[in-house]
Amino acid sequence: MVRLVREIAKEILGEEKANLVWSSLDIVGDIAVIRKPPSIEIEDLRILAEEMLKKLKWLKSVWAAISPIEGSYRLRRLEWLAGEKRTETLYREHGCVFKVDIARVYISPRLSYEHIRIARLVKPGENIINMFAGAGLFSIIIARFAKPARVISIDINEDAYRFMLENIELNKVQGIVIPIKGDALEIIDRYSNNVQRVLIPLPELALKAFPKALRAIDREGYIHVYEFAKARNKLEALEQVEKTYREAIESNRDVAKYSIEGRRIVRSVGPRKYQVVLDVWVKRS
Template sequence: MGRGKFLRKLACEVLSEDLARKLWGRLEIIGDIAIIRKPPEIDIEVLKPLGKAILERLPYVKSVWVAVTPISGMYRVRDYVHIAGEPRSTTIYKEHGCLFKVDIRRVYVSPALNYEHIRIAKLVRDDEFVINMFAGAGLFSIIIAKHARPEKVISIDINPYAYELMVHNVKLNKVEGIVEPVLGDAGEVIVNYEGMADRILMPLPELAFKYYPKAILALKDKGYIHVYEFVSTEKKSEALTIATKRYEELSSSLNVKCRAEFARVVRSVGPRYYQVVLDMFCIKK
């Protein structure tokens, strides 16, 4: 049984069928923390029995939180309310043989990017110079360092809490000589790496289009830019075409020849709203 069905079934048992229908159909597990989303019309107190039931049914879960706001702000985090179990927001999250200390209240973490983390790592060639413009707690960067053989991964984030966790995680995974955490605005920091990168990651859809020219600046004469973008469209099948056209036109305006070698819809993030990824191969004219 998937986690969404599990959550709905449990909510039917503990709350009511009506309340279960109103719940967001996704139970997110990060380390030993479970996260559920709160619909506006449901009070936090009503969800506490559900939190206790989750602890009873899933013994590996030690803490249950409710996300009460959408992702927002410069640091891309939600507001959370604790409803059951240990009152802590930090945990150790495991992915692809790596360990990550994270704090759900201070840094953005999404298990939904699990496949993308390893997919990108497998594309990295020996001795590549990689720049991750929006690194968070270091998941993309560290998984690349552990599963590929890059020369260096410059790992940038503007969030000081994410930076501290990234520094910790680099040591935890013993990749100090490869992953270099950098605190700052990627748009400003990346000018220090002009013409140095073989591959650039832009896993922040809200800023990808704005910062894309900066990424082009940091590329060598040719290289890859992995762009994560949001697309609003009536048809899911049109999302990739829309995103590809947008970035190919932007590249052309920058006098750079780019094409999407690969594109996929990563996930649906709302009604007729999709997160997509484009693997852009760029050649500077």
């Protein structure tokens, strides 16, 4: 499928432009989203979209993302290109199914590996907080693949909360994934010394959320923090983020011992900009 889209793009736009489009394409269920590169006109993308719909029978709708991801709900402005004028779809990942609306809720297939990677780290009986849960992907995949006691899943976006409720039912994880609508930076204060793992999948608020996540940990546990770094290369990005969080931990009196058990580049998010995740183990004082 991937190769086919590339071939179609090459045919319509030529090799150079096709490469640009190719790296900015996301498929969410039966909808394709092309991040519009500045050097390609929307009309050219429309011709490409029509052709994609003709050749890929399962594809029903194609949209252009005409802004970066923005605002506290982390959404992109979309422009319809071809096919059904619909933004709601069913997206499948790791055997789970998620109802999402690409215009109303953050969704990125590029986090797919992270979702399962974290799920595989969870031990039976853990209490977990997912501070920025979106439509519930991390939480539901954890609930299906591990045996957590509960995954408190917070999101401030009413639509994300609504889709999370539906997705909990669709994947039959009621009573394990506990959805909460509101500001995670406030809600997490209810859970001091209560959980064994916290997920912080929102780089924009990560450093602010981190001390609160530390306080939620009961005796010892893990924090998975997602952060951005502007750096010349991947190694520099990893080291930069690690340094920032070592400083944050070492100046925090709530921590007796810690270690950074994992660090990885999640993806490139622009020229010389990377998303990094750290897996931090902490023992409380």
